[in-house]
Amino acid sequence: MRVLLAIAAIQDYFREEQPNDRAGLLDNLRCVLSELEDTEFHDPKIRSFFEETIRYVEADCVPEALQRLGWGGEKLSELVQQIPTMLCKETLSYYKWLTRTFDELGEIVELGSWMGSSTACLAEGLSQNPGREQKAIHVYDSFIWRDWMKTYTEDPELQAANIREGESFLKYFWGYTEPFRDLIDVHQSALKTGTEQFALPAIEWGGGQIGILVMDFAHDRASNEAMWRVFSPSFRSGSTIVVFNQFGNIPAGQVRQFCREKALELVPLHKPCSSAKAFLYQKAIE
Numbered sequence: 609m610r611v612l613l614a615i616a617a618i619q620d621y622f623r624e625e626q627p628n629d630r631a632g633l634l635d636n637l638r639c640v641l642s643e644l645e646d647t648e649f650h651d652p653k654i655r656s657f658f659e660e661t662i663r664y665v666e667a668d669c670v671p672e673a674l675q676r677l678g679w680g681g682e683k684l685s686e687l688v689q690q691i692p693t694m695l696c697k698e699t700l701s702y703y704k705w706l707t708r709t710f711d712e713l714g715e716i717v718e719l720g721s722w723m724g725s726s727t728a729c730l731a732e733g734l735s736q737n738p739g740r741e742q743k744a745i746h747v748y749d750s751f752i753w754r755d756w757m758k759t760y761t762e763d764p765e766l767q768a769a770n771i772r773e774g775e776s777f778l779k780y781f782w783g784y785t786e787p788f789r790d791l792i793d794v795h796q797s798a799l800k801t802g803t804e805q806f807a808l809p810a811i812e813w814g815g816g817q818i819g820i821l822v823m824d825f826a827h828d829r830a831s832n833e834a835m836w837r838v839f840s841p842s843f844r845s846g847s848t849i850v851v852f853n854q855f856g857n858i859p860a861g862q863v864r865q866f867c868r869e870k871a872l873e874l875v876p877l878h879k880p881c882s883s884a885k886a887f888l889y890q891k892a893i894e
């Protein structure tokens with residue numbers, strides 16, 4: 609029971625990452641960890657989850673400049689709000705705000721669009737950004753249906769479609785994002801991580817420098833490392849924004865570990881009240 613309460617406290621903390629909540633959470637987690645040592649319940653995965661969370665929270669020096677507000681008043685069109693989504697409203701508003709206000713150079717890349725809800729928010733923001741001449745979002749997804757996706761299919765059209773495990777859902781993505789077609793450059797391809805096999809071309813980046821990258825493929829370490837290998841050579845020090853959409857989710861311990869280990873390159877920048885967290889990339893000084 610104590611373990612479950614601690615997991616709920618971790619989830620709460622990572623929604624907001626308020627500095628005042630750190631000390632209490634750390635006390636709580638250290639207590640749970642020592643209780644785990646005293647019992648016969650020795651699951652190494654649970655232990656290492658708590659240990660890594662403690663390490664992250666200990667090192668989580670929230671910079672004064674971390675922005676938590678600004679996107680609350682962002683209005684999403686009815687059209688965008690009707691697209692099936694795995695994201696919460698705060699994240700969707702943040703995505704629209706990000707591309708509407710972004711004033712640095714570089715391409716916009718989205719990894720993991722599913723039915724295009726996040727894509728449409730990014731596109732809607734981009735279409736309203738007066739300072740941006742280059743209007744395109746490079747969207748990458750395998751568009752291969754997995755049965756776990758059913759959890760998010762309340763939309764009657766999608767339910768009626770009855771897409772099967774392994775089938776392509778690209779045409780549904782295009783159906784939902786049709787009004788933004790001119791702003792979207794889609795790549796049906798797969799980030800090869802060794803864990804899941806796809807009969808699709810491997811994701812490569814031959815484009816120019818990247819201004820914004822939104823990572824929403826998966827929360828495992830291999831996916832985040834593969835993303836970094838392919839895209840980070842095109843990041844611009846001091847201006848590229850990297851958003852980890854799944855950062856604060858309970859199963860995303862490996863994403864937090866990845867970001868903690870790259871703390872010299874990933875400086876916290878935006879924290880919507882959701883699982884997402886955005887970082888400013890800076891080149892590590894060797």
Ligand SMILES: C[S@@+](CC[C@H](N)C(=O)[O-])C[C@H]1O[C@@H](n2cnc3c(N)ncnc32)[C@H](O)[C@@H]1O
Pocket residue numbers: 692693694695719720721722723724725726727748749750751752797798799800801804824825826831
């Ligand atoms: C969490 S969902 C994205 C949710 C979406 N951003 C939204 O607005 O609802 C993850 C997506 O990433 C895709 N994906 C996961 N792993 C992938 C991989 N290795 N290569 C290509 N696509 C992948 C899945 O097909 C799925 O559409």
